[in-house]
Amino acid sequence: xxxxxxxxxxxxxxxxxxxxxxxxxxxxxxxxxxxxxxxxxxxxxxxxxxxxxxxxxxxxxxxxxxxxxxxxxxxxxxxxxxxxxxxxxxxxxxxxxxxxxxxxxxxxxxxxxxxxxxxxxxxxxxxxxxxxxxxxxxxxxxxxxxxxxxxxxxxxxxxxxxxxxxxxxxxxxxxxxxxxxxxxxxxxxxxxxxxxxxxxxxxxxxxxxxxxxxxxxxxxxxxxxxxxxxxxxxxxxxxxxxxxxxxxxxxxxxxxxxxxxxxxxxxxxxxxxxxxxxxxxxxxxxxxxxxxxxxxxxxxxxxxxxxxxxxxxxxxxxxx
Amino acid sequence: xxxxxxxxxxxxxxxxxxxxxxxxxxxxxxxxxxxxxxxxxxxxxxxxxxxxxxxxxxxxxxxxxxxxxxxxxxxxxxxxxxxxxxxxxxxxxxxxxxxxxxxxxxxxxxxxxxxxxxxxxxxxxxxxxxxxxxxxxxxxxxxxxxxxxxxxxxxxxxxxxxxxxxxxxxxxxxxxxxxxxxxxxxxxxxxxxxxxxxxxxxxxxxxxxxxxxxxxxxxxxxxxxxxxxxxxxxxxxxxxxxxxxxxxxxxxxxxxxxxxxxxxxxxxxxxxxxxxxxxxxxxxxxxxxxxxxxxxxxxxxxxxxxxxxxxxxxxxxxxxxxxxxxxxxxxxxxxxxxxxxxxxxxxxxxxxxxxxxxxxxxxxxxxxxxxxxxxxxxxxxxxxxxxxxxxxxxxxxxxxxxxxxxxxxxxxxxxxxxxxxxxxxxxxxxxxxxxxxxxxxxxxxxxxxxxxxxxxxxxxxxxxxxxxxxxxxxxxxxxx
Numbered sequence: 113x114x115x116x117x118x119x120x121x122x123x124x125x126x127x128x129x130x131x132x133x134x135x136x137x138x139x140x141x142x143x144x145x146x147x148x149x150x151x152x153x154x155x156x157x158x159x160x161x162x163x164x165x166x167x168x169x170x171x172x173x174x175x176x177x178x179x180x181x182x183x184x185x186x187x188x189x190x191x192x193x194x195x196x197x198x199x200x201x202x203x204x205x206x207x208x209x210x211x212x213x214x215x216x217x218x219x220x221x222x223x224x225x226x227x228x229x230x231x232x233x234x235x236x237x238x239x240x241x242x243x244x245x246x247x248x249x250x251x252x253x254x255x256x257x258x259x260x261x262x263x264x265x266x267x268x269x270x271x272x273x274x275x276x277x278x279x280x281x282x283x284x285x286x287x288x289x290x291x292x293x294x295x296x297x298x299x300x301x302x303x304x305x306x307x308x309x310x311x312x313x314x315x316x317x318x319x320x321x322x323x324x325x326x327x328x329x330x331x332x333x334x335x336x337x338x339x340x341x342x343x344x345x346x347x348x349x350x351x352x353x354x355x356x357x358x359x360x361x362x363x364x365x366x367x368x369x370x371x372x373x374x375x376x377x378x379x380x381x382x383x384x385x386x387x388x389x390x391x392x393x394x395x396x397x398x399x400x401x402x403x404x405x406x407x408x409x410x411x412x413x414x415x416x417x418x419x420x421x422x423x424x425x426x427x428x429x430x431x432x
Numbered sequence: 433x434x435x436x437x438x439x440x441x442x443x444x445x446x447x448x449x450x451x452x453x454x455x456x457x458x459x460x461x462x463x464x465x466x467x468x469x470x471x472x473x474x475x476x477x478x479x480x481x482x483x484x485x486x487x488x489x490x491x492x493x494x495x496x497x498x499x500x501x502x503x504x505x506x507x508x509x510x511x512x513x514x515x516x517x518x519x520x521x522x523x524x525x526x527x528x529x530x531x532x533x534x535x536x537x538x539x540x541x542x543x544x545x546x547x548x549x550x551x552x553x554x555x556x557x558x559x560x561x562x563x564x565x566x567x568x569x570x571x572x573x574x575x576x577x578x579x580x581x582x583x584x585x586x587x588x589x590x591x592x593x594x595x596x597x598x599x600x601x602x603x604x605x606x607x608x609x610x611x612x613x614x615x616x617x618x619x620x621x622x623x624x625x626x627x628x629x630x631x632x633x634x635x636x637x638x639x640x641x642x643x644x645x646x647x648x649x650x651x652x653x654x655x656x657x658x659x660x661x662x663x664x665x666x667x668x669x670x671x672x673x674x675x676x677x678x679x680x681x682x683x684x685x686x687x688x689x690x691x692x693x694x695x696x697x698x699x700x701x702x703x704x705x706x707x708x709x710x711x712x713x714x715x716x717x718x719x720x721x722x723x724x725x726x727x728x729x730x731x732x733x734x735x736x737x738x739x740x741x742x743x744x745x746x747x748x749x750x751x752x753x754x755x756x757x758x759x760x761x762x763x764x765x766x767x768x769x770x771x772x773x774x775x776x777x778x779x780x781x782x783x784x785x786x787x788x789x790x791x792x793x794x795x796x797x798x799x800x801x802x803x804x805x806x807x808x809x810x811x812x813x814x815x816x817x818x819x820x821x822x823x824x825x826x827x828x829x830x831x832x833x834x835x836x837x838x839x840x841x842x843x844x845x846x847x848x849x850x851x852x853x854x855x856x857x858x859x860x861x862x863x864x865x866x867x868x869x870x871x872x873x874x875x876x877x878x879x880x881x882x883x884x885x886x887x888x889x890x891x892x893x894x895x896x897x898x899x900x901x902x903x904x905x906x907x908x909x910x911x912x
Contacts, residue, residue, distance in 0.1 A: 306766055307763070309759065310755065313752035317763075322765075
């Protein structure tokens with residue numbers, strides 16, 4: 113009675129996975145339909161592109177966060193690492209060309225991720241604590257580097273990264289989509305990505321199977337750091353100023369997007385497409401609340417409720 | 433999909449994995465509600481809406497995975513949720529201590545009731561859990577494969593406890609893969625196959641062959657005969673030691689040979705295996721693989737040398753529970769499917785399809801999560817994972833633990849097939865029948881040292897048990 117089902121399309125793996133993905137997607141579609149009834153301005157190309165641009169920074173952070181959460185970790189330092197990279201771009205651009213400033217900023221962000229990774233994977237510090245430490249430490253660096261005063265960015269060609277368009281699409285959105293596709297390829301088509309899921313599912317079993325668990329966990333935090341630096345690039349360009357408070361609290365928005373997108377905080381389950389859809393759900397909700405003139409203070413309530421309800425539905429789907 | 437079952441005193445339920453035993457337990461324990469039929473407790477029909485409800489009605493299930501709080505002591509575990517109180521409303525430790533002692537004395541359970549249960553042996557933890565059930569006035573105790581995690585001396589102690597519980601008038605439902613156990617402790621037996629009852633009998637009226645017939649509907653295959661032709665030494669271990677765990681371990685496994693590694697639980701068998709494959713590298717001694725001296729510092733090194741290991745602890749060290757069967761089968765050797773840094777998913781799928789066919793894994797498809805499979809099928813997938821390394825040396829640690837009889841004989845056949853093709857096998861097992869049936873030679877460990885090396889001709893159950901338990905007298909060895 114050996115039965116082998118025909119192979120399914122890429123990525124759509126288990127039934128739970130399908131539910132996870134389509135469930136989140138269905139939620140987004142319902143939200144879009146509701147939004148288009150609530151406001152005439154919602155379903156217009158400029159508005160939709162606007163949403164896509166507004167979610168770019170948190171969306172990019174959330175993609176890096178997905179790697180970390182898939183290994184059953186967490187990275188609370190992404191907002192602070194973004195902050196460090198932002199002040200570095202601003203400071204370096206005062207004297208250096210973009211071709212120097214950008215790689216250095218990204219390298220610094222990746223270095224912070226490396227420190228997180230070593231702390232978690234080799235020193236055995238719980239991810240929550242290690243990255244909480246880095247949240248404070250990196251923020252401190254940003255303040256010390258700027259002396260507390262924002263550094264203006266005067267290099268005008270740098271502005272395009274955050275504000276420009278390519279083929280009618282905002283460049284930050286294109287960066288988001290590029291990171292999404294790259295993440296998907298890494299997670300589903302490389303041995304490393306496969307092992308990321310394995311580590312999150314059962315770290316001891318992965319180790320016994322010969323997976324270099326510590327190295328790969330370190331790499332995962334480096335990816336999260338690097339991606340935070342990339343989000344910082346968009347941030348610095350959009351605001352054209354290097355402020356040391358850049359990205360404060362963004363780690364929670366990124367975690368929210370990952371969780372709403374169906375990735376399990378218990379590791380081994382989830383996808384970057386889910387995270388992308390989760391990012392859009394949060395973005396569309398914020399957009400429609402703005403369009404309908406809901407008080408920004410009240411908007412916070414909606415976001416909080418959304419996160420809890422999404423996770424509640426997900427937990428039930430898992431049991432079904 | 434459910435079947436009738438009358439739960440009386442000392443009733444045993446047997447069946448292959450997937451026969452419906454687990455589902456039946458879930459119904460009896462109140463986890464699932466039956467679609468049809470009635471459930472009687474003490475002559476009254478009851479409906480169980482939840483595990484809590486079953487509990488209140490006197491039905492307690494003791495699962496293989498125990499549900500004790502590891503950091504709390506036995507007495508705290510027993511009274512968790514209903515601590516005796518002092519006049520001030522605080523926990524009355526003295527009353528708790530006395531009442532626990534009375535309870536344990538009554539059941540003749542000898543343990544340190546003040547130690548965190550996580551530090552007790554599995555067998556002792558099991559007894560704490562049973563004592564807890566009794567303290568909560570359980571009338572029916574359902575033991576789900578309680579002996580699967582115990583070695584033979586511990587099984588004796590458990591059976592003695594079961595006998596005392598019977599004497600106290602507590603109904604026991606006993607689920608087991610081990611047929612000989614049924615004859616030792618059960619009065620009546622129900623056999624399940626594919627969710628149906630295929631047999632119900634007084635144990636005194638039937639024999640093992642009858643049970644096996646009802647379970648699998650075919651004859652139990654005969655024991656393998658004769659000695660194998662073995663080749664050059666594949667794995668040579670000399671004076672291997674791990675500080676405080678084992679020492680002076682020396683043996684050789686040849687190509688085409690099965691070396692059985694016997695001993696009581698805690699004798700250090702798994703630890704020796706894990707030292708060889710580099711999970712906990714040894715502190716002393718030498719290992720040679722095909723004559724070449726090697727240092728194995730992690731499982732990856734072992735894998736490159738052609739040594740694969742199938743763990744005894746599927747759940748903790750084997751399964752990627754929430755990942756598909758496909759990924760579980762290939763995680764050990766993704767290199768095999770890699771080209772230019774990317775995975776060739778098509779090649780991976782055809783490899784897994786081949787594993788499924790070769791090992792006759794029964795499943796709905798390779799994309800189902802491995803946690804949905806029965807124990808036997810999970811084990812086959814993990815064997816497939818080891819085979820992805822094309823191993824020259826295979827270490828099987830309790831290869832049929834928690835596996836039903838059908839899958840068991842398939843796994844035996846498979847191990848024999850591998851050996852015939854020239855693979856060297858180190859077989860760790862707590863099941864005497866398994867060791868005797870498969871091994872060419874048997875190495876017996878006791879308290880981390882070699883107690884005996886027996887050839888096929890001289891290896892008998894009594895000799896092995898003698899060597900394994902000798903020095904420690906009648907109580908059996910208990911390592912700290």
